[in-house]
Amino acid sequence: MEAAAGAHFSGLLPSSPSSPSSADVDSSMQHFVIGVSGGTASGKTTVCDRIIQQLHDHRVVLVSQDSFYRGLTAEESERAHDYNFDHPDAFDTEQLLECMGKLKAGQSVNVPIYDFKSHKRCSDSFRKVNASDVIILEGILVFHDQRVRDLMDMKIFVDADADVRLTRRIRRDTVERGRDIDSVLEQYGRFVKPAFDDFVLPSKKYADVIIPRGGENHVAIDLIVQHIRTKLCQHDLCKTYPNVYVIQSTLQIRGMHTLIRDRDVTISDFVFYSDRLIRLVVEHGLGHLPFTEKQIVTPTGSVYMGVDFCKKLCGVSVVRRMLSCSNNPYRKSSGESMENALRACCKGIKIGKILIHRDGDNGKQLIYHKLPNDIAERHVLLLDPVLATGNSVYQAIELLIQRGVPENRIIFLNLISAPEGIHRVCKRFPSIKIVTSEIDVALNEDFRVIPGLGEFGDRYFGTDDLLSQRFMAAV
Known part of the structure; x- marks a missing residue:
């Protein structure tokens, strides 16, 4: 290559071996x-x-x-x-x-x-x-x-x-x-x-x-x-599925994830920082709802052009039950942990329930639901803290669609998602939106999210297997 102008010295130093492309x-x-x-x-x-x-x-x-x-x-x-x-x-x-x-x-x-x-x-x-x-x-x-x-x-x-x-x-x-x-x-x-x-x-x-x-x-x-x-903050799965959204990662969010994933964290700290993360997920999810322009007058007498919130909205939490050795059900993990954050963001919002029976991983069965009568006319925020295999959420979404809710009006909110669950839900329901705070690596042989944070419901509500067995024995 010739110089742009004037003298240029060549052969200054021998080139090093070719570097990786x-x-x-x-x-x-x-x-x-x-x-x-x-x-x-x-x-x-x-x-x-x-x-x-x-x-x-x-x-x-x-x-x-x-x-x-x-x-x-x-x-x-x-x-x-x-x-x-x-x-x-x-x-x-x-x-x-x-x-x-x-x-x-x-x-x-x-x-x-x-x-x-x-x-x-x-x-x-x-x-x-x-x-x-x-x-x-x-x-x-x-x-x-x-x-x-x-x-x-x-x-x-x-x-x-x-x-x-x-x-x-x-x-x-x-x-x-x-x-x-x-x-x-x-x-x-x-x-x-x-x-x-x-x-x-x-x-x-x-x-x-x-x-x-x-x-x-x-x-x-x-x-x-x-x-x-x-x-x-865009995971590779977000590129594959444009309907998957991961909230912006910051040092604060990474720090809160570090705390709630720590097996030695106290129950009070687990609940406190889980609530903070859930609130962020809920607020991000609300940003995907339709808004209408609204003009108001401020206390100074000035005109302000803003937006009005979506009025037709409801939450639906996914509740799971597992069988203990005595064949009596107890609550294991629940979207109810996300309800307080939703109520704090949406005053007076209606919240429905979908109860899924869980026996192992393959025995999913819908056993109870209580939903608003006009749910077909509403946008639905589906709540479940952990997306693992996607089986429970799959059944919950099927029920909502059967009740007349358009697929594109469902926003699924969760704290942690496994790639397997995202694949299952997005392939079957490509029009719903998934909002999460982090996508983890995979599921292990026991269908638990890795690195994960354990059984969210047990940690959030202060229960464990021993406490649950004692409860069932008393019943």
């Missing part, structure tokens, strides 16, 4: 890679900083392409003013690929540190970067090589006026890199502008998002951050 990356790892490109001093760093600040609930790391400049030899350093630092060959792309491939595969890496005054790498020091939820790679030429582009989940091009970029470049290079204005202007005219026209600007076509005005464009950055948050 995107096909070699472990696809099971959930790391979101964002590429941020644009002309010199276009505002790429500011955009990256704004994204990092707004994604404070997630782990975010920033990797700069500038760290991968090839170090100049002694001879090349003497003629540094003739060297084209904006040419693709000025970067060690092979090492960049290796580092990014490891980060995306969940491994930590040592990123080189480049000294812009001596034009050499600091041989004794590196910056250790750990794999994170979001990995941002920024640089003027990060879109130039297809192998680098293929590692990215989102590509952002930061656009800025040429005069603005030149002004910023002069300020940066004189203050941060110890150069005088004349050398900066000479370098800009000989190398920077021609390289932008030949390499940077043509790569703009690969961008998914173009941000005019750089870091000053708060609207664009807000939209990008919202998209990233959505992708981060």
Whole structure:
């Protein structure tokens, strides 16, 4: 590849062995890679900083392409003013690929540190970067090589006026890199502008998002951050079934899941944090109900255009019973644990019951239901804290449909879902919505969700097998 303009030194350093391409990356790892490109001093760093600040609930790391400049030899350093630092060959792309491939595969890496005054790498020091939820790679030429582009989940091009970029470049290079204005202007005219026209600007076509005005464009950055948050909490099953929704994961939510999954947590803490998570699930589920526009007048006499809640709504909790050794039923796990959160969000809401008999895993049988008479005219929030095999919910949905409830008016709310249950429900009822706080790994041989949280009803209501047997003995 020829230089954009002026002299360009080739053969600076021998290339390292080819690094893994995107096909070699472990696809099971959930790391979101964002590429941020644009002309010199276009505002790429500011955009990256704004994204990092707004994604404070997630782990975010920033990797700069500038760290991968090839170090100049002694001879090349003497003629540094003739060297084209904006040419693709000025970067060690092979090492960049290796580092990014490891980060995306969940491994930590040592990123080189480049000294812009001596034009050499600091041989004794590196910056250790750990794999994170979001990995941002920024640089003027990060879109130039297809192998680098293929590692990215989102590509952002930061656009800025040429005069603005030149002004910023002069300020940066004189203050941060110890150069005088004349050398900066000479370098800009000989190398920077021609390289932008030949390499940077043509790569703009690969961008998914173009941000005019750089870091000053708060609207664009807000939209990008919202998209990233959505992708981060989107399980692979959400891509397969667009009717499955997982509430946005934050450190608070992960912390509450840690508490309720701990086998040694106290009953009071289990109930408290379960209620908090259930409330979030319920509120997210309510967001999928239809709304109508409503104009009101505020106490200041101003007109406010808002929305009105869906009026025709009810909840239905799924209650299960299992047989003990004495063939007498007792309650094991119940959607009743979710009723308080629903009542707190929807004042005066009607709540029905569906009781499912459970003998092992295959003996599901509907034995009781009490539903509003006009349920066919309502949107239904179906409540069950854990979706395992999906058998109980399957029967509950069948009953609701038999009672005249349209499938697309059913929203199933739960705390934890197993993939097997999601497959079963969504394949049979593709129009219902499932809202959960987390999708777990799988079911074990006993049809229990793994890693799961045990028998939710027992833990929530303070019962266990021994206590239940004592109760049955007394009866």
